Amino acid sequence: MIFYIAKRLGTGIVLALLVTLITFLLLSSSFEDVARTILGPSATPETIVGIMQAKGWDRPVLVQYFDWLVHLLQGDLGVSVYTSLPVADSVLQRLAVTLSIIVPALVLTAIIATALGVWAAARGGIADRIAQIVSLVGYLVPGLLLAIGLVVIFAVQLKWLPATGFTPLTEDPAAWVRSITIPVIVLAIGGIANMAAQVRGRMIDELRRDYVRTLRTRGIPPRKIVLQHALRNAASPALTVMSLEFIQMFGAALIIENVFALPGYGSFAFNASLQGDIPVILGIAAFGVLLVVVVNLLTDLANGWLNPKARVR
Amino acid sequence: MTLPNDPTTGPDPALPITTSTSEAADATTGAVRRPTTELLQTVRAEARSARKPVWKKLLTDPQAVVTVSLLVIVFGLGAFASLIAPHGANEANLQMVNAPVGTPEYLLGADESGRDIFSRLLYSTQTAAIAGLIGTGVALVVGVIAGLVGGYFGRATQATTEWIFSLIMTFPGLLLLIILMPITGGDYRVTMLIFGVLLSPGIYRIVRNLVLGVKNELYVDAARVAGLGNIRILGRHVLFVVRGPIIIATAFLVGSAIAVQSGLAFLGVGSLEIPSFGSMIASGFRNLYIAPTQFLWPSIMLGIITASLVLLGNALRDTLEGSKPKPSKVGAGQRVEAARRAGAGEPSTHLLEIRDLAIAYPDQHGGLNEVVKGVSLDIDKGQVLGLVGESGSGKSQTAFATLGVLPNEAVIVGGSIRFDGIELLGLNDAQMRPLRGKAIAYIPQEPMSNLDPSYRVGDQLVEGVRAALDVSKKEAKERVLALLDRCGITDPARTFESYPHQISGGMAQRVLIAGAVASRPRLLIADEPTTALDVTVQAEILDLIRDLQAELDMAVLLVTHNFGVVADICDTIAVMQHGTIVERGGVEKIFNAPEHEYTKMLLGAILDEETIRTDPPVAARRRAEA
Numbered sequence: 001m002i003f004y005i006a007k008r009l010g011t012g013i014v015l016a017l018l019v020t021l022i023t024f025l026l027l028s029s030s031f032e033d034v035a036r037t038i039l040g041p042s043a044t045p046e047t048i049v050g051i052m053q054a055k056g057w058d059r060p061v062l063v064q065y066f067d068w069l070v071h072l073l074q075g076d077l078g079v080s081v082y083t084s085l086p087v088a089d090s091v092l093q094r095l096a097v098t099l100s101i102i103v104p105a106l107v108l109t110a111i112i113a114t115a116l117g118v119w120a121a122a123r124g125g126i127a128d129r130i131a132q133i134v135s136l137v138g139y140l141v142p143g144l145l146l147a148i149g150l151v152v153i154f155a156v157q158l159k160w161l162p163a164t165g166f167t168p169l170t171e172d173p174a175a176w177v178r179s180i181t182i183p184v185i186v187l188a189i190g191g192i193a194n195m196a197a198q199v200r201g202r203m204i205d206e207l208r209r210d211y212v213r214t215l216r217t218r219g220i221p222p223r224k225i226v227l228q229h230a231l232r233n234a235a236s237p238a239l240t241v242m243s244l245e246f247i248q249m250f251g252a253a254l255i256i257e258n259v260f261a262l263p264g265y266g267s268f269a270f271n272a273s274l275q276g277d278i279p280v281i282l283g284i285a286a287f288g289v290l291l292v293v294v295v296n297l298l299t300d301l302a303n304g305w306l307n308p309k310a311r312v313r
Numbered sequence: 314m315t316l317p318n319d320p321t322t323g324p325d326p327a328l329p330i331t332t333s334t335s336e337a338a339d340a341t342t343g344a345v346r347r348p349t350t351e352l353l354q355t356v357r358a359e360a361r362s363a364r365k366p367v368w369k370k371l372l373t374d375p376q377a378v379v380t381v382s383l384l385v386i387v388f389g390l391g392a393f394a395s396l397i398a399p400h401g402a403n404e405a406n407l408q409m410v411n412a413p414v415g416t417p418e419y420l421l422g423a424d425e426s427g428r429d430i431f432s433r434l435l436y437s438t439q440t441a442a443i444a445g446l447i448g449t450g451v452a453l454v455v456g457v458i459a460g461l462v463g464g465y466f467g468r469a470t471q472a473t474t475e476w477i478f479s480l481i482m483t484f485p486g487l488l489l490l491i492i493l494m495p496i497t498g499g500d501y502r503v504t505m506l507i508f509g510v511l512l513s514p515g516i517y518r519i520v521r522n523l524v525l526g527v528k529n530e531l532y533v534d535a536a537r538v539a540g541l542g543n544i545r546i547l548g549r550h551v552l553f554v555v556r557g558p559i560i561i562a563t564a565f566l567v568g569s570a571i572a573v574q575s576g577l578a579f580l581g582v583g584s585l586e587i588p589s590f591g592s593m594i595a596s597g598f599r600n601l602y603i604a605p606t607q608f609l610w611p612s613i614m615l616g617i618i619t620a621s622l623v624l625l626g627n628a629l630r631d632t633l634e635g636s637k638p639k640p641s642k643v644g645a646g647q648r649v650e651a652a653r654r655a656g657a658g659e660p661s662t663h664l665l666e667i668r669d670l671a672i673a674y675p676d677q678h679g680g681l682n683e684v685v686k687g688v689s690l691d692i693d694k695g696q697v698l699g700l701v702g703e704s705g706s707g708k709s710q711t712a713f714a715t716l717g718v719l720p721n722e723a724v725i726v727g728g729s730i731r732f733d734g735i736e737l738l739g740l741n742d743a744q745m746r747p748l749r750g751k752a753i754a755y756i757p758q759e760p761m762s763n764l765d766p767s768y769r770v771g772d773q774l775v776e777g778v779r780a781a782l783d784v785s786k787k788e789a790k791e792r793v794l795a796l797l798d799r800c801g802i803t804d805p806a807r808t809f810e811s812y813p814h815q816i817s818g819g820m821a822q823r824v825l826i827a828g829a830v831a832s833r834p835r836l837l838i839a840d841e842p843t844t845a846l847d848v849t850v851q852a853e854i855l856d857l858i859r860d861l862q863a864e865l866d867m868a869v870l871l872v873t874h875n876f877g878v879v880a881d882i883c884d885t886i887a888v889m890q891h892g893t894i895v896e897r898g899g900v901e902k903i904f905n906a907p908e909h910e911y912t913k914m915l916l917g918a919i920l921d922e923e924t925i926r927t928d929p930p931v932a933a934r935r936r937a938e939a
Binding site: 015018019023026027029030033034120121122123124125128136139140141142143144145148149152156200201203204207208209210211213214215216217218219220221222224225226229232233244247248250251252254255258259265266269270273274276281284285288289292296306307308309 | 482487495594601608612616639748755763
């Protein structure tokens with residue numbers, strides 16, 4: 001088991017290094033443009049060179065990357081080119097906002113999609129029809145349209161919920177719930193559509209397996225067969241889907257945040273990118289990939305626990 | 314946006330992030346397709362439905378026809394935008410700012426800059442089409458090539474491509490597109506180029522899995538032996554198989570690409586000059602309080618396009634892949650639509666009495682196809698009956714019907730099955746429970762796939778014992794350990810703690826036998842209990858079944874296609890062919906004086922059987938190759 005964890009952790013670290021390196025390499029071509037932007041109309045070739053030297057951007061890219069990495073390990077991601085605020089702090093602050101809509105959406109998705117998928121697969125008939133219609137509807141409407149539709153109905157017309165803005169949980173829990181309700185619903189509907197279909201499919205496959213028949217002949221109650229045996233075996237692939245769902249929601253949240261004017265990761269990334277704020281962009285990429293690595297590692301650990309065969313590999 | 318309709322998590326997302334191959338799992342979960350009655354039914358149905366060309370089938374599917382028509386109309390209007398649109402996409406008229414719907418020349422009104430919304434919609438359709446084409450094109454090219462290479466060539470190539478694509482898959486694509494804005498300049502075509510790469514893992518997975526599937530098919534082997542180069546084989550044979558799923562995925566990919574392009578334009582990525590549903594929605598949304606309907610038009614168009622693509626994808630999937638298995642209520646019992654009930658009134662004198670049992674499977678045209686046609690059998694207490702016949706003759710179906718575990722599709726169309734005088738047909742799982750384990754038990758054919766891979770062997774057996782008998786966990790464990798020992802397992806405690814994948818096939822079969830006899834059943838139904846095992850183990854397992862039969866005084870229904878197996882264990886034999894019993898009698902009589910041609914033929918084949926069986930089973934061979 002320890003070997004298994006170590007292997008997964010190693011893969012994660014390689015992924016993180018690779019993604020940040022690629023981002024670094026790709027962005028390195030735009031360093032000069034950024035220097036020009038910082039200086040504005042007064043830029044001369046000399047001042048540009050000056051800035052490049054001051055920021056260390058004139059050094060070989062790999063040296064810069066290594067330097068950045070060393071600082072990263074010390075918890076230092078540098079400061080924003082424009083605001084001079086420490087990157088790590090502002091990234092974490094924005095990330096917290098985004099996670100506060102993703103995590104509830106993911107929890108909601110996991111619970112509802114599992115219930116719906118299992119119900120459809122174990123009941124068939126009308127239950128299955130309902131689950132499939134729910135899935136289809138979730139697929140049909142792009143998240144952007146769903147978000148706008150819900151804002152128009154619940155915030156603009158009915159005025160039940162705020163259309164935009166975000167209140168931190170620590171400030172006013174009730175207002176926090178109100179400010180994240182629609183975004184969470186939008187993310188969850190998309191997630192449920194996808195996950196429920198996956199859980200349903202896996203459960204149908206599982207329930208048709210030979211061991212289910214054998215368990216039935218031994219007089220194990222159907223409830224136990226469905227919830228303990230079939231669900232446990234279906235859970236491991238479903239969990240992988242779930243980790244991908246998290247990553248998808250992270251992407252989708254970038255757009256949803258914009259609709260609701262939430263000060264999250266997406267708008268932060270967007271502005272940094274627009275301004276070419278290199279240290280901030282790198283910080284965003286680093287935290288993004290870190291999040292992915294952590295989620296994948298958690299998924300692998302859970303899979304190892306669920307699936308005895310995975311532990312050996 | 315990377316929203317729910319992203320195909321990367323569509324068809325086959327469930328493969329773990331790392332390089333686990335699906336075959337590895339299959340080797341233990343029983344992917345070896347033995348020619349069973351069910352399989353024959355499916356194959357026959359598939360063959361029948363394959364006769365009609367795909368496009369003809371699509372033409373009769375209203376969902377496909379309607380969605381294709383909608384898409385043709387929408388994109389057709391877009392293609393001729395320069396002819397139809399009354400204004401240019403960016404032609405602003407300050408007098409027309411926020412003009413209402415129905416203004417002359419401004420059919421749907423004008424936006425915050427006085428641009429005609431209708432014209433912009435038409436031009437936006439062009440943008441959407443180009444975005445869809447670029448994104449999908451790149452995803453297809455990258456995904457198909459990588460999938461072919463990754464699936465067809467050796468293990469190292471496979472591992473490398475797998476790793477690269479799982480890497481692509483695990484990064485939030487939209488974030489990457491935003492981060493890379495300083496490089497792409499936000500040009501939607503460049504963005505879609507990158508997005509295409511981000512979409513490619515979905516296609517890669519589909520192609521790779523299909524290639525792995527057909528790689529070892531005989532015709533591909535034949536092509537290789539015939540001296541065809543790898544490229545030719547990939548192009549001609551493999552790509553042919555792969556095309557269906559790719560067509561389906563394409564519909565979803567185009568939808569995703571369009572949705573993402575709109576999402577990015579909504580955020581404001583890219584040039585403001587480019588008309589796009591996303592930027593139109595953004596503008597309408599900003600104006601929500603002044604002109605509440607502005608955001609509606611682009612939203613409706615975008616909704617129509619993406620929904621049509623998803624529905625078209627679903628229609629294609631249904632047509633190209635055929636109907637997927639439908640779920641049905643677990644534990645609801647077998648479907649009985651018995652028009653003819655036999656022997657219901659007469660008193661039952663045997664332990665198990667099957668009368669005129671008929672089982673059918675639905676065929677393509679909604680009719681029923683009988684696979685068991687009026688089988689009658691009797692077994693008395695302590696007696697062993699061998700049910701012999703070729704694969705697909707309906708013997709396993711008869712056994713399953715007795716156990717009450719026929720597949721969902723199967724329908725019992727006639728007859729009766731009585732155990733100890735109780736009619737079993739029509740009972741659901743709850744009603745069958747008092748009999749299961751205690752009175753009727755089952756030994757399956759394929760030992761590995763009949764153990765739940767996620768639970769320890771011992772826990773599964775204890776669960777079974779406790780379901781059948783009212784004993785404590787401790788008692789059940791003791792009983793199971795004693796049974797494992799009795800069934801010839803050398804280290805019962807260790808096997809008890811093992812997971813199914815940690816024990817051998819022969820051991821697994823001993824475990825299953827232990828599980829079956831744990832509650833001292835009166836009738837044991839063994840469905841080809843030795844077929845999946847190595848020759849050396851086969852004899853031992855048969856000995857074990859015989860000993861246990863004598864010890865517990867069980868009646869046994871032994872299903873087999875091998876006359877050699879029944880010779881020294883059975884009292885009576887019933888020979889089955891094409892769903893009917895052609896001959897019944899005592900062992901001596903059948904062996905010495907067979908009457909039916911088919912029986913004679915089977916007896917004559919005993920020697921051949923032995924020869925064939927010296928080949929390692931298919932599963933073992935595959936494992937060795939993997």
